[in-house]
Amino acid sequence: MEVNIVNGRKENQFSKNPKILIDIYRSTTTMPLMLKKGASKIIPVSSVSVAKKMKNEYPDYIIAGERYGFKVPGFQMSNSPYEVMNTDLDGKTIIFTSTNGTKVLNKIKDSEVIFICSYANVFATLPFLKNFSVIEAVLSGRPDGYADEDYYFGMFVKTYLETGKDQFDYYIEQTRKGQGTKRLSMIGGKKDVELCLQRDLVPFPVIFQNGEIIRKPQE
Ligand SMILES: O=C(O)[C@H](CS(=O)(=O)O)OP(=O)(O)O
Numbered sequence: 001m002e003v004n005i006v007n008g009r010k011e012n013q014f015s016k017n018p019k020i021l022i023d024i025y026r027s028t029t030t031m032p033l034m035l036k037k038g039a040s041k042i043i044p045v046s047s048v049s050v051a052k053k054m055k056n057e058y059p060d061y062i063i064a065g066e067r068y069g070f071k072v073p074g075f076q077m078s079n080s081p082y083e084v085m086n087t088d089l090d091g092k093t094i095i096f097t098s099t100n101g102t103k104v105l106n107k108i109k110d111s112e113v114i115f116i117c118s119y120a121n122v123f124a125t126l127p128f129l130k131n132f133s134v135i136e137a138v139l140s141g142r143p144d145g146y147a148d149e150d151y152y153f154g155m156f157v158k159t160y161l162e163t164g165k166d167q168f169d170y171y172i173e174q175t176r177k178g179q180g181t182k183r184l185s186m187i188g189g190k191k192d193v194e195l196c197l198q199r200d201l202v203p204f205p206v207i208f209q210n211g212e213i214i215r216k217p218q219e
Contacts, residue, residue, distance in 0.1 A: 002134040003158035005151070008104035009141035018113035018132045020125070020157065021208070023140035024149040024175070024196050025184045027101025029081050029118040032202040033195075034064075035215050038090035042213040044097070046106040048072055051097045062089070065097035068143075069187045072097075081120075081195035096213075100140040100147075105208060108138055114208040115216075119172075120195075121202035122157065128205055128216070129161060142180075149180035149196075172197050 006014070008021070021028055031042050039062075045051045048067065052074070055063040064077035071078035077087065079098045096102060108114060113132075117125050129135055137154040141147045156171040175181060175197060184193055195201065205216040 001130065001132065001161050003137055003154075003161050004134065005137045005139065005154040005158060007141060007146060008107060008138040009100060009143075009146070012107065014108050014111065014138070015136065016111060017134050017136050018115075018129075019108055019111050019136045019138050020115045020117040020129070021101065021105055021108065021138050021140065022117060022150045022153050023098070023101035023104070023147075024118050024153050025147065025180050025189070026079050026081060026192055026196060027096075027098040027140065028116050029120050029196045030079050030084055031096065031101075031116055031213055032118065032121045032206045033081050033084045034089055034094055034096075035204075035206060035213070036202045037084055037087065039092045039094050042094045042096050043211065044102040044105050044208070044213055045095060046097065046103050048097060051075075051095045054095050058093070058095075061093045061095050063095045065102075067099055069099070069184070069189070080189070080192050082191040085195065100142060104138060104140045109208070109211075116206040116208060116213055117157070118153065119168075119197060119199050121204065121206060122153075123200055124203050125205040126157075126160060129157070135161075147180050148178035149175045152178070168199060
């Protein structure tokens with residue numbers, strides 16, 4: 001099997017191959033955790049104004065997200081795994097927007113298969129990825145370029161699927177030393193760093209389907 005790593009922030013043309021969307025800090029960690037905490041679905045949108053418009057139409061929905069790492073004024077929640085772990089989201093629908101993750105998702109939304117993936121749910125997702133002969137690991141990155149934590153995760157998945165080696169500890173160690181970890185820690189996100197680097201917090205795969213992010217239904 002082959003795993004191609006793609007810079008989703010930079011690229012504008014994507015193949016039809018199955019994809020995993022990667023945004024370790026923090027969207028693709030936050031969203032699976034929201035579903036684990038009981039949310040029924042997440043509607044990802046790429047702009048703050050569309051999120052606000054949707055909230056006006058559906059006042060019961062929770063509006064969540066950030067820009068450049070900080071909660072958007074007027075939103076109910078940010079893009080924080082730590083906040084999610086401490087919030088009851090039972091049965092809620094969430095409107096979600098983030099600086100990079102939802103933007104890149106919007107670019108690849110026409111792909112037939114998209115998994116939302118991070119260390120939180122990767123071990124529940126890998127068995128499904130093994131069914132494909134080629135997948136693309138799409139890095140969400142950062143507005144000013146690339147995010148090392150996304151690259152390391154892409155490499156972890158590539159190594160696992162192409163060679164069968166589980167190098168979780170090695171890639172976590174590299175990530176801890178990286179710029180992304182420094183940056184998120186500096187803006188008050190140390191608790192998020194710890195949650196984003198834990199494995200197996202979410203025991204199910206998560207997919208994007210028909211405009212919504214949901215648990216992958218059992219076949
Ligand atoms: O969650 C975040 O902090 C980032 C914002 S930034 O890239 O660090 O400015 O958003 P995300 O879309 O989850 O990468």
